[in-house]
Amino acid sequence: MSFSKSRRKLAVAIILLLIAVVMLTFSILNPSQKTGMFRKLVLESIAPLESVINTTSSRIGGVWGRYIFLVNLGEANRELVGENAFLSQKINDYREIYLECLRLRRLVGLQGKINYPTVAARVVGRKQSPLFETILINKGNSEGITVDLPVQTVNGVLGRIIEVSWNVSKVLLLVDYNSNIDTLIQRSRAHGILQGSGEKGCKLKYVRRTEDVNVGDVVVTSGLAGVFPKGLVLGTVESVEKEETGLFQEIRVSPAADVTRIEEVLVILREEENQE
Amino acid sequence: MYFLSLWLFSFLVLILQVTLFDLLFHGKIALEITMILVIYAGFHLDITRGSVLAFIIGLFYDSMASMVPGIFVVVYMLIFFIAKVIADKVRAENAVFIMGFTFMSTFLEGIVIFFVYEVLLDINLSYLLFLKVFFPQALIVSVISPVVFSLFRRVEVLVRVGESK
Numbered sequence: 001m002s003f004s005k006s007r008r009k010l011a012v013a014i015i016l017l018l019i020a021v022v023m024l025t026f027s028i029l030n031p032s033q034k035t036g037m038f039r040k041l042v043l044e045s046i047a048p049l050e051s052v053i054n055t056t057s058s059r060i061g062g063v064w065g066r067y068i069f070l071v072n073l074g075e076a077n078r079e080l081v082g083e084n085a086f087l088s089q090k091i092n093d094y095r096e097i098y099l100e101c102l103r104l105r106r107l108v109g110l111q112g113k114i115n116y117p118t119v120a121a122r123v124v125g126r127k128q129s130p131l132f133e134t135i136l137i138n139k140g141n142s143e144g145i146t147v148d149l150p151v152q153t154v155n156g157v158l159g160r161i162i163e164v165s166w167n168v169s170k171v172l173l174l175v176d177y178n179s180n181i182d183t184l185i186q187r188s189r190a191h192g193i194l195q196g197s198g199e200k201g202c203k204l205k206y207v208r209r210t211e212d213v214n215v216g217d218v219v220v221t222s223g224l225a226g227v228f229p230k231g232l233v234l235g236t237v238e239s240v241e242k243e244e245t246g247l248f249q250e251i252r253v254s255p256a257a258d259v260t261r262i263e264e265v266l267v268i269l270r271e272e273e274n275q276e
Numbered sequence: 277m278y279f280l281s282l283w284l285f286s287f288l289v290l291i292l293q294v295t296l297f298d299l300l301f302h303g304k305i306a307l308e309i310t311m312i313l314v315i316y317a318g319f320h321l322d323i324t325r326g327s328v329l330a331f332i333i334g335l336f337y338d339s340m341a342s343m344v345p346g347i348f349v350v351v352y353m354l355i356f357f358i359a360k361v362i363a364d365k366v367r368a369e370n371a372v373f374i375m376g377f378t379f380m381s382t383f384l385e386g387i388v389i390f391f392v393y394e395v396l397l398d399i400n401l402s403y404l405l406f407l408k409v410f411f412p413q414a415l416i417v418s419v420i421s422p423v424v425f426s427l428f429r430r431v432e433v434l435v436r437v438g439e440s441k
Contacts, residue, residue, distance in 0.1 A: 006323075013327035017353045020331065024346030028396050042339035046291065053295045129341035130306050130409045131389065162343075177399050178343050198405060 040165035047168040050125040117269045133176035156233040156256025182225040186218040204251035318359020319368045330356035371422040379418035386410035
């Protein structure tokens with residue numbers, strides 16, 4: 001009796017392992033599958049929680065830095081420091097609002113320059129694993145966002161949407177190893193594929209040895225793969241190496257968008273999405 | 277009751293992990309408490325409870341952080357099975373043993389992820405990344421693992437008391 005019970009328990013565990021292997025195989029064979037209901041629910045739940053925890057912790061950090069360490073000073077001094085901390089916080093709040101206004105003004109300016117409809121969004125979650133360069137933004141299906149839409153900052157392309165739930169989307173940054181973007185060197189029109197290299201930025205692959213590429217050249221989207229419109233700035237060439245053998249050059253590209261300091265982004269809606 | 281509370285518990289542990297990871301290490305090293313939880317499950321829970329726990333935690337972590345759905349479910353299930361097999365053969369209570377096993381498990385996770393990327397997806401990851409991400413991660417996670425183990429033991433006692441009532 002107990003033998004059959006333990007076998008049943010083992011069978012449950014093995015079935016779970018098989019399901020896991022099938023899930024992984026399916027996701028490898030179908031890389032551009034739609035966001036499933038479970039993933040949507042998790043995205044919807046994590047975004048507000050992360051946002052609240054991040055805001056609270058940064059406020060606590062601010063109070064700790066300004067106030068707690070001064071607890072042993074005299075009463076009068078304490079009052080003054082408290083008042084000072086309060087005022088500093090106020091100034092800091094106003095400065096934050098002022099800077100946000102400036103950023104939004106630049107973003108609105110950019111919105112006018114792009115010939116596509118766009119949606120402005122705020123970053124609510126940063127990368128959740130050191131291996132994957134992704135962020136969460138606070139706009140989703142309800143704003144017309146779909147998978148594979150380009151995401152832009154004031155300085156240049158940031159990445160593309162890879163998962164969408166109702167009010168949250170996940171953006172794959174162009175520095176992620178999974179990111180591949182069809183590109184052109186703006187000056188010489190040399191063609192290549194920009195692949196993410198994590199913290200090191202990006203590398204431009206498949207540019208032939210004979211092509212004219214210099215340090216400082218601007219890299220733009222080619223518009224060929226159908227995800228990014230043509231001519232969006234991706235970055236600048238940081239280094240060019242031509243080995244004695246080999247068909248292609250080794251080119252490092254520094255992204256135009258600062259992927260470590262993003263607060264607001266623009267999602268570019270393609271025309272067909274807009275018509276839908 | 278156990279299987280219902282598992283969903284909430286797994287989700288909370290992951291939220292804590294993801295937030296701590298961003299706050300403490302600025303997104304460079306993952307404080308993978310979930311890995312320690314899966315090892316704990318392998319050492320202390322029966323095979324059904326433990327495998328369901330590993331599956332659910334992997335599923336949540338995949339949905340939150342992974343680019344390749346299913347990868348963390350497979351990794352966590354594998355680590356759970358290895359821990360289970362080892363727990364049946366040796367007495368896995370020693371802090372040094374727990375630390376060593378956690379260190380090796382984090383490395384195993386790295387190897388599986390590299391295998392999936394390099395061989396199955398044909399995406400070149402830098403080998404330096406392995407040293408820069410997985411080595412410090414394995415070190416930190418293994419150092420905190422005995423403390424986290426004792427916390428999980430308390431939670432397990434509470435759950436069992438609740439169940440017996």
